[in-house]
Amino acid sequence: xxxxxxFKLYDANRNDNLHDQxxxxxxxxxxxxxxxxxxxxxxxxxxxxxxxxxxxxKLKKRPKYAYWNQLGSxxxxxIPERIERGYKAFFKKTAKHPPSFRKIKNYKSFTLKQAGxxxxxxxxxxxxxxxxxxxxSRDIEGAVKTVTVKRDSxxxxxxxxxxxxxxPQVYARTGEMVGYDFGLxxxxxxxxxxxxxxxxxxxxxxxxxxxxxRELSRKVKGSKRRTKARLKLARAxxxxxxxxxxxxxxxxxxxxxxxxxxxxxxxxxxxxxxxWGKQISDLSQYSFIKILKYAASRTGTQIVEISRWYPSSKTxxxxxxxxYELPLRVREWDCTECGAHHDRxxxxxxxxxxxxxxxxxxxxxxxxxxx
Numbered sequence: 001x002x003x004x005x006x007f008k009l010y011d012a013n014r015n016d017n018l019h020d021q022x023x024x025x026x027x028x029x030x031x032x033x034x035x036x037x038x039x040x041x042x043x044x045x046x047x048x049x050x051x052x053x054x055x056x057x058k059l060k061k062r063p064k065y066a067y068w069n070q071l072g073s074x075x076x077x078x079i080p081e082r083i084e085r086g087y088k089a090f091f092k093k094t095a096k097h098p099p100s101f102r103k104i105k106n107y108k109s110f111t112l113k114q115a116g117x118x119x120x121x122x123x124x125x126x127x128x129x130x131x132x133x134x135x136x137s138r139d140i141e142g143a144v145k146t147v148t149v150k151r152d153s154x155x156x157x158x159x160x161x162x163x164x165x166x167x168p169q170v171y172a173r174t175g176e177m178v179g180y181d182f183g184l185x186x187x188x189x190x191x192x193x194x195x196x197x198x199x200x201x202x203x204x205x206x207x208x209x210x211x212x213x214r215e216l217s218r219k220v221k222g223s224k225r226r227t228k229a230r231l232k233l234a235r236a237x238x239x240x241x242x243x244x245x246x247x248x249x250x251x252x253x254x255x256x257x258x259x260x261x262x263x264x265x266x267x268x269x270x271x272x273x274x275x276w277g278k279q280i281s282d283l284s285q286y287s288f289i290k291i292l293k294y295a296a297s298r299t300g301t302q303i304v305e306i307s308r309w310y311p312s313s314k315t316x317x318x319x320x321x322x323x324y325e326l327p328l329r330v331r332e333w334d335c336t337e338c339g340a341h342h343d344r345x346x347x348x349x350x351x352x353x354x355x356x357x358x359x360x361x362x363x364x365x366x367x368x369x370x371x
Contacts, residue, residue, distance in 0.1 A: 001168075003142060005161040007134040015157050017130050018149055024071045026107030028079050032056070033101050036083065049084045053077050072116040072128050079110075109150035117147045125159060134159060141165050153234040173300045175260030179353025181312065181345050182267060182285050189345035191353040196251065201243045202282040209236050248288045252295040262296070263304045263356025264289065265312060265348075304356035312348040312355070316340060 009015060032052060039047040056076060060068040068076060086099035118126040123136035127149060142165035151157050179191035187198035202209075212233040219226035255262060267285060296303045306312065314323040321337040331344050 001165055002145070003163050003165045005138070005140055005163065007136060007159050007161070009157040009159065010133040010135070011156075012132070014130055014132065018127065018132075018157050019151065019155075021071050021075070021128065022107060022110060022149070022151060023104055024068060025075065025079060025110040026102060026104040028056070028068060028071070028076060029083070029107060030101050030104075032080050032083055033099060036087075036099075046087065049080055052080045056080065070128070071110060072112060074113045074116050075110040078113065108152075109148055111146055111148045113146050119144060119161075127159075132157075152238070154231055154238065168298075170298065170300045173260050176258070177261040177263065177353060177357060178255075178259045179263040179349045179351070179356060181265065181348040181352060182283075183345045184283070186345060187283060189349045191346075191349040193346075198283055199243075199247060200282050201240045201247070205236060205240050209233070209240075212236055244282075244284055245287075248284070248291050249295075252288065252292045253299070255292070256295045256299040256301040259301060261302045261304060261356065261360070262292070263306060263352050264292075265310075265352055266305045266308045268308055302360075304359060306352050306355050306359075310351075310355055312351040313344050315347075315351050316342065317347050317350040317354070 009018075035052060035055070036047045039045070056079075057073075059065050060076065083099045086095065089095035090098040112127070116128055119140065120126070123133055124131055125134060125147075126132075127147070140161060140163060142163035144161055144163050146162045148160040148162075149157065150160060176192075178194075180196075181189040183189050186195050188196035190196070212229065216226065216229040216233055219229050267289070293303050295301070311322055314326045315321070316323075316335040316338065318340040319335060319338040321335055323333070323336075326333060326344075332342065333344065334341050
């Protein structure tokens with residue numbers, strides 16, 4: 001089992017070494033992309049990964065490319081592997097575009113595997129011969145597999161450490177079940193009535209972001225003041241993302257501590273974004289589902305996903321009658337068979353709970369009472 005750690009480096013002048021190495025990685029990336037394109041033009045075939053790695057090894061011995069060695073051999077070999085993974089994802093149609101040239105200033109990271117780094121017992125790490133300090137928020141467990149050095153849009157440097165750890169034995173527990181329907185006004189509509197409201201962090205910080213956007217637009221391109229304004233704007237966006245991420249983690253662990261089984265709906269996020277745009281991005285429901293599944297794996301809670309094609313909103317949770325059509329603008333409706341009055345989202349949450357219980361072979365979940 002792999003476990004990921006993320007730590008931020010202390011701000012220091014020596015961090016310029018890492019920025020320079022990222023710039024070198026960007027130049028190697030663009031050189032490899034150029035070789036791929038030339039090889040395809042001449043032969044009509046894809047350039048083999050191992051041939052490219054051997055050629056890069058010979059190339060860095062030439063005086064013209066000797067500065068590549070500042071990056072480290074394993075980080076250099078990882079770059080063709082990244083490109084290869086990008087092409088495979090494109091051919092499998094899991095990526096929209098194949099790997100392409102990148103602006104050097106926009107390149108973000110490089111990865112070290114078995115060599116090129118050394119972790120000390122305290123909050124120090126040695127990367128390519130230089131020692132750096134980082135904010136060690138938790139202990140590192142397991143055998144270190146890779147260390148990735150990455151910078152964000154603010155220019156801060158982070159290290160991502162991937163470790164191999166033993167699979168913890170987590171037992172499925174018994175307890176309460178709940179069904180949740182994702183909404184826009186209400187983040188999670190609960191079958192037991194304990195709804196979760198979304199803070200909408202982007203909406204909270206919208207005035208600040210708009211002000212900083214106006215300030216950035218007034219600055220002359222290429223000037224130092226424009227650079228400062230861009231960093232202020234990036235810092236505001238990062239604050240919003242950090243607030244949302246922290247809230248989602250706390251919520252996920254709170255729910256997993258309260259319920260033994262959580263039933264949710266498999267969402268079509270792309271279709272939802274086409275309808276509601278940035279509001280879906282602010283809710284970040286796809287990210288929350290990933291965090292919820294991770295928290296569930298650590299606590300023994302079971303997550304049951306209901307098919308997106310199941311008509312949870314159109315099905316009467318009292319008698320089971322399914323409406324032929326129910327427009328999105330209709331938030332409340334009355335069943336034509338039994339006359340029960342339904343709140344659209346609450347009714348969906350109850351149906352999601354029943355469907356999830358049915359898929360687990362449980363028959364103890366009864367329909368909600370009318371009214």
